Amino acid sequence: MTYTFTNTERNNLKASVFETKSLLYLATKSKKYKDITVFTVDCFNDVGGMSDKESIWDVQAKGEKSLTPRKIGRYLITLYKNYVSVFSPFFQEFIFFMPPLGEQYLNNSTLSCYEIDNFKEAQRFKVIEGLKSAANLEEDIDLSGFLAKVLFVEDRTDECTYVKRIMQFKSLKLNSDSFYSAIFKEIRDKQTSLKNSDIENTRITRPNEVLQLDRHLTSEKLQVFVLNRLIGGDVFSRGNYLPSSYAIFTRSLDEEEIEDHIFEQNAALSRAFFDKNNQKNFWRLFAAIFKEFDGDSSKKVHQVIESIDEKLIERTAHIDMDATRFLVAMIRDGLLSDN
Structure with a gap:
């Protein structure tokens, strides 16, 4: 046949x-x-x-x-x-x-x-x-x-x-x-x-x-492809990429701990996005973060986190507060680089 x-x-x-x-x-x-x-x-x-x-x-x-x-x-x-x-x-x-x-x-x-x-x-x-x-x-x-x-x-x-x-x-x-x-x-x-x-x-x-x-x-x-265009880079192809806006949250870690920590955040975002049962929750969290930068792309990471509904984070599997801050930092860096 x-x-x-x-x-x-x-x-x-x-x-x-x-x-x-x-x-x-x-x-x-x-x-x-x-x-x-x-x-x-x-x-x-x-x-x-x-x-x-x-x-x-x-x-x-x-x-x-x-x-x-x-x-x-x-x-x-x-x-x-x-x-x-x-x-x-x-x-x-x-x-x-x-x-x-x-x-x-x-x-x-x-x-x-x-x-x-x-x-x-x-x-x-x-x-x-x-x-x-x-x-x-x-x-x-x-x-x-x-x-x-x-x-x-x-x-x-x-x-x-x-x-x-x-x-x-x-x-x-x-x-x-x-x-x-x-x-x-x-x-x-x-x-x-x-x-x-x-x-x-x-x-x-x-x-x-x-x-x-x-x-x-x-x-x-x-x-x-769409996510990369919104963020302004290759989200899942950066290895141990550290968003500059996230560096402040790694100051208490030594060099080896920083490497492990960044790897964990990148891995968490990948698991959250590629989990088919979780994608809607991921996109809702992403939208809420993106919306916080509307009109002010220089807003600090902690300011965005304070404005996000904690239930959105809780509903998004594989993501904790550190991973959320990491995602916010990635979006912030991408928006700033476009301006």
Whole structure:
């Protein structure tokens, strides 16, 4: 049993905004995608979400304006090919990601995510006709099994909001929209760079073999990427890095104790962030700290600590007061270096 990659982009074309939005939709939009840990780029389709157990969520992204049901049907062909492929058992859902569709085609135009039944009957037939034509299918073939697994998703969210949702807490303005737009563009450019390799006609026998092609991002890397941009450095790649704003809290320690102490704080932050059951609490604590610096990035570490709700610290696993001070110091140093 082999799966062959075909119709992949062989050159360094600019990844569309729409493909990046569709990736971030999988990464942030819904709890039903919580098992997704890897996002493939131009492999199974424009974007693919994959779990550790090799379940795949297949995404075809079309940013074309004024889509019609018949056109949509034709564009469903790449999703359909995966539905009938040898990897069919691994595909959990087929997502067609598109701009808002004309309300004249739909039963309920207020929905941003819907199944085939939301198309008016005559328009539903046009979707089916478009797919049959594109795939050269017999007129009497039954497509109900495939269409039951297709989710139509309308993009109604701006670039900044997609990035903000990577941070696992309710919307909070931690920075300007231009800051988040810049992050979105960086993610888009990274997505583009992953298409540089030529994988046309490459064959794999299991979904997880796609990781060997180096055309993927992970959910953890996306979160770390945003966190690094907010702090202004590589949070988890600094070894025994000592934030200058934290030095005052090490004055009572000798040289060897300082090294051990700093290692412990870096390790605590890593454990807190990479504990999947703890990430929301980590982001809430981070947001509270960041908010304290709003308008005054020179505020002292002890002043920020005094303003933080102690319950936020208590709820954040792996982090004690020392680790919290350390995080505050990292954020403070990053903000000061930006000014």
